[in-house]
Amino acid sequence: MSYIQALNVVKEFGDGEGTFLAVRGIDVSMEQGEFIAIMGESGAGKSTLLSVLGGLLSPTEGKVLIGDVDIYALGTDKLADFRREFMGFIFQSFQLVPYLNVKENVQLPLAVTHHSEKEQDVLAISALERVGLKDKAHRLPNQLSGGEQERVAIARAVVNEPPIVFADEPTGNLDSRNSSEVMKLLKRLNSEGRTIVMVTHSKANAEFADRIIQVSDGVISGEPLFGAETPITLRAAEA
Amino acid sequence: MKLRHIAVNNLRRRKGKMLFLISGLMIGVASIVALMTTTRILADDISDKMEEFGANIVITPQNEGFSLTYGGLNLGGVSFDRKEIFQKDLDAIPTIKNAANIRIVSPKVFGVFEHRGNKVLAVGVDFAQELNLKKWWKITGAKPSGEDQILVGHDAAKRFGLKPGSQFEMAGRTFSVAGVLQGAGSQDDGLVFLALPVAQKLFGKEGKVGMVEVAALCKNCPISDIVGQLSEKIPAAQVTAIQQVVKGRMDTLHSFRQFSLGISALVLLVGSMVVFVTMMSSVTERTREIGIFRAIGFRRSHIMKIILLEAFVVSVIAGVVGYAAGMGATKILISFLAENAPHISFDPVMALGAVFIAVLLGLMASFYPATAAAGMDPSEALRTL
Structure with missing residues (x-):
């Protein structure tokens, strides 16, 4: 059984005459430990698909299973708990909280857990160490470069050791040098056993992935087939 | 880090907004304290004077x-x-x-x-x-x-x-x-x-x-x-x-109190509206931030706690400052209105009442904004980028 499964997922926005189908019946599966890149034109529905897979946006139709859990059947609070425990998110434009310092931003997912403040400190510093920003723990986000802010966002995504990381255009606002560093970090997280699902425009970034899913006009381009041998799934070169 | 740190840090960072919130509520509380204390003192003064006249x-x-x-x-x-x-x-x-x-x-x-x-x-x-x-x-x-x-x-x-x-x-x-x-x-x-x-x-x-x-x-x-x-x-x-005399005195005091209560209620209503509008705009401003919180696993109740904690902190400060400002205003008012200005001392019941009213109104006015914030869909909130 696949680790992440989207079963006939449809996502419609708006109501009445102003409706818009962003995702039109997608079936997709992902294995544990896979690094998946979702690619497509702007407005193709790739970010919507990522949000639906990540439990952030309930589908109009269809299901998302993670393991054997139908995540949208959990209810709002349990789904929030599930996201906190099993998923990490890296958003476009970093999405750090401007009034919290670097360490506090990284600690955010732990703020509503059973971890004591001391434990939170240890975990946050450890996560910052992994992204090479331990010495900037007390800076505010606006005192960091774009690449550093993205690394803080990565540290926040993995501070509670989730098995899945969703990344939406993680290098969208970075130059090529910083983009490469961020991608290497993601690859390293993947090599530690995490499943990475990343939305990207960049072919260079997609090359870090094990598999590329091409989305076009709300559907997976070509036959929605799964596995490394399918025609639309490209085996990316190892980083 | 706990939720209270998020609330306090947000208030610290948005000092202008916090001051505006505190001012709105503080003016309401100060007005109540000043009106009620002034009314009480004047009522006592009037009552004493009325007692001096006739049987x-x-x-x-x-x-x-x-x-x-x-x-x-x-x-x-x-x-x-x-x-x-x-x-x-x-x-x-x-x-x-x-x-x-x-x-x-x-x-x-x-x-x-x-x-x-x-x-x-x-x-x-x-x-x-x-x-x-x-x-x-x-x-x-x-x-x-x-x-x-x-x-x-x-x-x-x-x-x-x-x-x-x-x-x-x-x-x-x-x-x-x-x-x-x-x-x-x-x-x-x-x-x-x-x-x-x-x-x-x-x-x-x-x-x-x-x-x-x-x-x-x-x-x-x-x-x-x-x-x-x-x-x-x-x-x-x-x-x-002599019922007319007694009733007349009581009616005068009653009217005086009613008037001051009416004015106080009006000022408080305005203060509450200021808190409501400011909290609503604060929530709208922080849509993206709330989206991040929700995405990384904060429950709706956690979001509500953050917003209401902020309102609580602001209200307590507004209550304390409002009491002090109200007593200060009373001193000034009484010096103009009463012939023999009495000594105005710290009134613990009034002080606690002021803080209680401020907290009650602050929380009530923030409840809807907090609910609205908690009800945000994380993806929709992040989409407002």
Whole structure:
């Protein structure tokens, strides 16, 4: 059984005459430990698909299973708990909280857990160490470069050791040098056993992935087939 | 890090917004504190002044019958078994339970005599008590200082051509007019006042009184209690509260309080609206941030806690500062409004009340914004980028 499964997922926005189908019946599966890149034109529905897979946006139709859990059947609070425990998110434009310092931003997912403040400190510093920003723990986000802010966002995504990381255009606002560093970090997280699902425009970034899913006009381009041998799934070169 | 750190850090970072929030609520609380404290002090002041003017209890001899009078016009009536009040009965007045509330006891004895073919009503009074009771009296001349001195009402003086220093014969005895009352449009204008013991002797009513006017401080005690206690102590007397006077005083205070409560409620409403609007705009401004919180696993209740914690912190500060500002404003107001500005000290009940009101309103006004924030869909919130 696949680790992440989207079963006939449809996502419609708006109501009445102003409706818009962003995702039109997608079936997709992902294995544990896979690094998946979702690619497509702007407005193709790739970010919507990522949000639906990540439990952030309930589908109009269809299901998302993670393991054997139908995540949208959990209810709002349990789904929030599930996201906190099993998923990490890296958003476009970093999405750090401007009034919290670097360490506090990284600690955010732990703020509503059973971890004591001391434990939170240890975990946050450890996560910052992994992204090479331990010495900037007390800076505010606006005192960091774009690449550093993205690394803080990565540290926040993995501070509670989730098995899945969703990344939406993680290098969208970075130059090529910083983009490469961020991608290497993601690859390293993947090599530690995490499943990475990343939305990207960049072919260079997609090359870090094990598999590329091409989305076009709300559907997976070509036959929605799964596995490394399918025609639309490209085996990316190892980083 | 705990949720409270997020709330406090947000307030610290958005100092301008926090100050605006605090100001909105603080002005409301300060207005309430100032209005309520000023009203209380002024009400006390007014009440004290009102207590100084006139009687509010009348003690008359008990009369087994009924009188037919209206507006001072005697229409006849039936009277039988009329009892009398003796002056010694009045010694019981200081022994009643609410004796401390009795400010003035002014006994009177009445007599009618003829002067130059005209009938004149003379009233024997204890001048010290009577002058204390009737502070509105304005006297041309001097206050009577001896048993042979009298005070003449404005109309009586006019009728008999009297002025201070004139001699006046009454029931075979000559008196000197010490002073003449300036016209006040009351019954007193037609009367002649003389010392009580002299009047008692002159009218053959030694040891007796016809009526006693009592001024009681009834601010903190029901006047009916005092009436009951006096009736018990002087069984021969009929003790009556002058309802119009008592009710008038109470109505004045009541209106004053109602007015201040109305203004306070209005100011508080405006303060609450300021909090509501500011919290709503703050929530809208923080849509993206709330989206991040929700995405990384904060429950709706966690978001509500953050918003309400912020409101709580702001409200407590607004309550404390509002109390201090309100007391400061009271000091300034009272110096203009009250003749004898009392010392205004720390009132713990008012202070706690101010903080409580601020917190209650702050939380109430923030509840809807907090609910709206908590109800945001994480993906929709992040989409507002």
